[in-house]
Amino acid sequence: MTMKLDSFYLQQQFPNPSEYKKNKYQNGYDGREGITLTWSDLSVTVKQIKKKFFKSNAVTYKKLVNNVSGAVENGKLVALMGPSGAGKSTILYALSHRHSDQMMVDGDVKINGHRVNKSMCRISGFMRQEDIFIGDLTVKEHLLFMACLKLDKRTTYQEKEHRVSYLISELGLEHCKNRKIGGSMFGQRAELSGGERKRLSFATACLSNPALLFCDEPTTGLDSLNAIRIVSMMASWNATILCTIHQPSPEVLKCFSSVMLVADGSLVFSGSVDDAINFFRSAGYHMNVNEGAGEFLMSCLAPPPGSALSARMAVKRLAHQFVISEYSKTTELLIALQEQPIKASKMTETLFDHKSSSWLYKFYYILYRSILELLRNPQLQWLKIAQKIVVAIAAGLCYVGAVNNDQAGVQAVQGALFILITENTFPALYAALALIPKELPLLVREMRDGDYHPSALYLAKIISHLPGLALDAFIFTAIIYLFANLRPTTFAFSVVSLISILCILVSTACGFMFASVFENYELASVFLILFDNTMMIISGLFIKLSTLPLMISWLQYLSWMRYSYESLSIIQWQDVKNISCDASTYLPCFRSGSEIIDYYSFSEDHLYWNITFLVILFFCFNVIGYIFFVQKIRKHF
Numbered sequence: 001m002t003m004k005l006d007s008f009y010l011q012q013q014f015p016n017p018s019e020y021k022k023n024k025y026q027n028g029y030d031g032r033e034g035i036t037l038t039w040s041d042l043s044v045t046v047k048q049i050k051k052k053f054f055k056s057n058a059v060t061y062k063k064l065v066n067n068v069s070g071a072v073e074n075g076k077l078v079a080l081m082g083p084s085g086a087g088k089s090t091i092l093y094a095l096s097h098r099h100s101d102q103m104m105v106d107g108d109v110k111i112n113g114h115r116v117n118k119s120m121c122r123i124s125g126f127m128r129q130e131d132i133f134i135g136d137l138t139v140k141e142h143l144l145f146m147a148c149l150k151l152d153k154r155t156t157y158q159e160k161e162h163r164v165s166y167l168i169s170e171l172g173l174e175h176c177k178n179r180k181i182g183g184s185m186f187g188q189r190a191e192l193s194g195g196e197r198k199r200l201s202f203a204t205a206c207l208s209n210p211a212l213l214f215c216d217e218p219t220t221g222l223d224s225l226n227a228i229r230i231v232s233m234m235a236s237w238n239a240t241i242l243c244t245i246h247q248p249s250p251e252v253l254k255c256f257s258s259v260m261l262v263a264d265g266s267l268v269f270s271g272s273v274d275d276a277i278n279f280f281r282s283a284g285y286h287m288n289v290n291e292g293a294g295e296f297l298m299s300c301l302a303p304p305p306g307s308a309l310s311a312r313m314a315v316k317r318l319a320h321q322f323v324i325s326e327y328s329k330t331t332e333l334l335i336a337l338q339e340q341p342i343k344a345s346k347m348t349e350t351l352f353d354h355k356s357s358s359w360l361y362k363f364y365y366i367l368y369r370s371i372l373e374l375l376r377n378p379q380l381q382w383l384k385i386a387q388k389i390v391v392a393i394a395a396g397l398c399y400v401g402a403v404n405n406d407q408a409g410v411q412a413v414q415g416a417l418f419i420l421i422t423e424n425t426f427p428a429l430y431a432a433l434a435l436i437p438k439e440l441p442l443l444v445r446e447m448r449d450g451d452y453h454p455s456a457l458y459l460a461k462i463i464s465h466l467p468g469l470a471l472d473a474f475i476f477t478a479i480i481y482l483f484a485n486l487r488p489t490t491f492a493f494s495v496v497s498l499i500s501i502l503c504i505l506v507s508t509a510c511g512f513m514f515a516s517v518f519e520n521y522e523l524a525s526v527f528l529i530l531f532d533n534t535m536m537i538i539s540g541l542f543i544k545l546s547t548l549p550l551m552i553s554w555l556q557y558l559s560w561m562r563y564s565y566e567s568l569s570i571i572q573w574q575d576v577k578n579i580s581c582d583a584s585t586y587l588p589c590f591r592s593g594s595e596i597i598d599y600y601s602f603s604e605d606h607l608y609w610n611i612t613f614l615v616i617l618f619f620c621f622n623v624i625g626y627i628f629f630v631q632k633i634r635k636h637f
């Protein structure tokens, strides 16, 4: 099958072998000989920080993996098995260099005898346990997009398309290639089955045609037939594969060349399934007649009843027995053979020879994906616009006939302006707050794989949201303007629209900033409520800005609501004269627009400064948000 796949692929594109060699970068197939992965004394320790109020934080260290050594021979599919919590995923993440920053990894990880670290992300593919996709993209779009991010920059677009078509046909995704991956909100059934999603995950990991693959529980959630299908596909794949797996059926287990068994972070056995059975039998475990090999091995690894200490001792005993047994010699030999690195051969050079696409190229595709994501849900976008229109009409109706050249009119105008600001602030703030937690798992996965720089993603997200936000603000402003009969000049309407748009953009940036700074949505919303209420109180409507106490007063310079409210008030009242005043009813009684502006401690000279400060706030919130966003992603790695 391996040969079949390779020759199929080669024949499809390069009937002439010399042409194939010449185009090794373009087709993603590098003419490699293969990879042998070895590691010795791999240990993983996690740093745990207990936050304490009014005391310094308590830092503890927990060892998750203890001096594990192992090897996966070129072209072999090896199962990493063990009970839940044994450390399988931790080993896989550490070996593939996709572990979190909190984890400290020790030990030598080598590819064909060459020590690797960060470059492992480029050399290897990783299939994750959880399938996270953008549900609104089709199978083909998703693969093409990922191909644009992952493949070498020397690969042309047509070759990326070839690679995607090849994987779609090889992994049995032809029938659903134009189907959306996830469900739609509006009842169309468009979901892929569990098996199709797993195959899509595998296809994604295989896009760059890596010679080394790490697969984390690829059969989780699948029925036995689909489990056999995906594992047999892996077995026939032209790559070295290390794969964690939970209690495989006998048919699934047969697909693996060998097994590595771990318990409590230690290696308990490594070798063929038959040897594993013999090893445990010799250690005193009894295999029932009807028991499958997988079931038997897992039962041997399950912690025995009793205290945690006795379970740990049992694992230690097994690990020791394995180390002194003949079975461990094969692994030791493989590791020893790799101590002499294969001379900087062509094969190794090609492995490390990856030229990533430029930042701009990746940014373009991330932006394209973000826009596509928004456009793929037209019903949702229309619903949002309809909601804006309804809210604007409902609010606007309250002001019909209220805006006259008298004191009641002054109150109505100031109220309408404030509605404009709050409606362009609060919904945008909280929508942005929810966005990062929703998308974080996907972003972390893509960044762990080194698919793109966080700045490309952050900028693409901001730009893709700009038109929708601007439209929202414009529609709301236009309706309120019409109903409330605000100042009817093109200049006034244009500036009010501009301020509304800036207000919604700054609010969104502020929402992003809070979502990035705080650990989770709940914590962020607690602090955001405090912040946005303060910004609102000092916007100018509720208190005269000149009377603010000194310790609070400086905060007004952060309040985009104040800049917006002042600007809108200036536009409405500048040069307005002869406001009628019935002094017996109204106190204070305004006779001109400038009196109103003075009353709120505003100044007509501030209009252009306010616009400038709104732009500055937009940038500052985004820069702070970006800095914390990067840290947040690192923390979740």
Ligand SMILES: Nc1ncnc2c1ncn2[C@@H]1O[C@H](COP(=O)(O)OP(=O)(O)OP(=O)(O)O)[C@@H](O)[C@H]1O
Binding pocket: 046, 048, 062, 064, 082, 083, 084, 085, 086, 087, 088, 089, 090, 091, 102
């Ligand atoms: N960041 C962390 N901080 C503290 N403990 C951790 C951390 N990550 C993992 N662990 C612990 O390390 C142990 C091994 O976790 P790991 O996910 O590798 O197990 P596993 O064998 O893959 O389990 P499963 O089959 O259930 O996925 C578990 O006890 C887990 O709780």
